[in-house]
Amino acid sequence: MNVDQILTLIVLVTVVAALIWDKVRSDVVALSGAAVLLMTGVVQPVEVQGAFASPAIIALASLFVIAYALELSGLLDRAIAAAVTMCQRMGAAGLWLLLAIIGVFSCFLNSTPMVVLGAPVVRDVATALKLPPKRYLMPLSYITVLAGCCTLIGTSTNLLVDDMARVAGQPRFGMFEITPVGVPLALAGGLYLFLFSGKLLGRAAAEPGPKVLDGNIQGRGIQIGDAALFAEPRPFQPVKAALAAAVFIGAIAMAALNIAPIAASAFAGAVLLILLRVVTADEAYGGLRPQILILIAGMVVIGIAMEVSGLAATATTALVGSLHDFAPLTALIVLYALTMILTELLSNATVAVLVTPIAVALADSLGVSPRPFLVAVMMAGSAAFATPFGYQTNVIVYQMGNYRYMDFVRVGLPLNLITFAVAILAIQRFFPF
Template sequence: MTIDQVLTLVVLAAVVAALIWDKVRADVVALSGAAVLLVTGVVRPVEVQGAFASPAIIALASLFVIAYALELSGVLDRAIEAAVKMCKRLGAAGLWLMLAAIGCLSCFLNSTPIVVLGAPVVRDVATALNLSPKRYLMPLSYITVLTGCCTLIGTSTNLLVDDMASVAGQPRFGMFEITPVGVPMALAGALYLFLFSGRLMRGSVAEPVGKPDVREIEVAGAQVGDATLFAEQRPFRPAKAAIAMAVFVGAIAFAALGVAPIAASAFAGAVLLILLRVISPDQAYGGLRPQILILIAGMVVIGIAMEESGLAAEATGALVGSMREFGPLTALIVLYGLTMILTELLSNATVAVLVTPIAVALAESLGVSPRPFLVAVMMAGSAAFATPFGYQTNVIVYQMGGYRYLDFVKVGLPLNLITFAVAIVAIQAFFPF
């Protein structure tokens, strides 16, 4: 191994260990790793600059601003009020319809702020109907994660895998290219949650839900505070709401029709909202989630170091050697399973950076298209259901609902296996080798 490979491997191991240890914020850990690689000369300043200006970062930052403009306009509060009225009429069925509606939003907006805003509403409505909030808070998290897998912008994992694949020479994904895989996963997962989650949580659901003892919730190492504090009522401003919604729909449509990449259309939309005074520059900065953006940028730098030093090629060679006697389907299953296990332990950004180059090289070594392997990384990189710490939204509902750790194992582990099977079948059908 070369010196650069050794340094990259040491930094990678240290970053992974620190993320598992979970005593330091994840964005600080990733940034520290990137700084060491820069100081030691493994990566150049221009490559670090490129990581912070990557399309995934631009797209996410812009979408955060657009989503915050929608929130400030009061349109989300109006939607929540309508959902509450529906639940009062329909009872438990109304709550499941509310979860479905929130899931639809998660196809196009980051799931974390959606759950932060929606979880207190789901809890309060369930309590008002004399139903246990525990019955619905965990499905809320799982459904938003599953529906986030339905589009390219539904989760930061998809955008980052697309970005890393582009660095490896692969064409970029379309807005709805992964939808034929994400939708069956979401439907199968939602049906399972509707039919079985209550039975699996029967003992826990019978327990009362207490108020959280702490005011801080750790989401992937970044403090977001008590989720109840985010349920601030915003006055409804119809003109600003209409403009913000039009800009949001326009940005999605431009990207879906291939007029412009999502990074460009979302960035133009965010700037347009500032120019039209729908949101002020200070509010736009406030809508950014720097801890998420910095975490992703830092991990992109580590991914670049793995690629430039040849460490990714070494790891791929070892995996390919063990997979050479098997076919592409077996390799796909192994890759999905490996990614899913890593996602339960590490952040989504870390997994995307680690596994995407391996997926591309593995497919090329087998003489097949990398596309199905990349889709598998996207799906498995978000499908973390078996622990309360596998995904940011799980942490929020874990704290608010007062769940036990084993509740997530009981409900989430079967969900992992179901979505695993559905994803493999759907990938084979829509992304042939």
């Protein structure tokens, strides 16, 4: 290895160790790694600038603003109120229907704000119906993550993999290109949760959660905050709600019809909401989640360093050396398993940046299309079900539901295996080598 590769590897190992140690905020860890790479000349300032202005960052930031406009207009509160009424009429079946509805929205909105808004509602409705909240809070987190796998914008993992693949010279993914894989994944996972999650939780599902949720929730070093504080009631403003909804639907439609990339349509939509005074500029800035955006940007810099230094190619050569006698399907299974295991230990953004360049180089070395390998990274990069710290939404319900660590292992580990099998079958069917 050359000097740049050694430096990149040292930074990579240090960043990964710091993220596992989890004593320093993950966005600070990622920025520190990017700063070292910049100061040592492994990456150039123009490459760092490109990382902070990448399409994934622009798309996520813009979608955060649009989602915040929907919240401020009171439209989400109206939707939640209707859901509560439905659950009061239908009982436990209504709660599962509510989870399914939240899942549908999570196909197009980031899962974290959906869980932040929905978790207190699910908890309170379950309590009012004299049902154990634990039975529904964990499935809420899992369902939003599974639903996020259905579209390109459903989770930051998908956007980041798409962005890193573009850096590696691959064509961009369409809005619904991964839907044929994501939908079977979500349906299989949802059915499993409906049938077995309560049984696997056993007595734990009947134990009461804490009556008061205080303090801050920490996930991957990112301060998420008290979920109850995010449920602040907003007065319904019909005109602003209609405008925000129209802009959101328009941005999604333009991207789905390939009129404009999602980064462009979402950015234009966010600016339009400010010009129409649906949100003020200050409110728009308040809707951003800088910790998440900075974390992703910092990890993109590390991913670029892996690419330009040749470290990704070296790692792939080592991986291929152990897989050279195997078929592409075996390589795909190994890559999926590796990505899924890493996702349980690290943030999904970290894993997406680490594995995407390796996936592209691995496919090239095997002489097959990189597409199935990239889709595998997208799916496995979000499939963090076996620990409460694999995904931010898990952290939220972990404290709110007063779960134990092993509760996630009992329910999440079988879910990992089910989604693994379904994803491999679906990728084979819709993304041939």
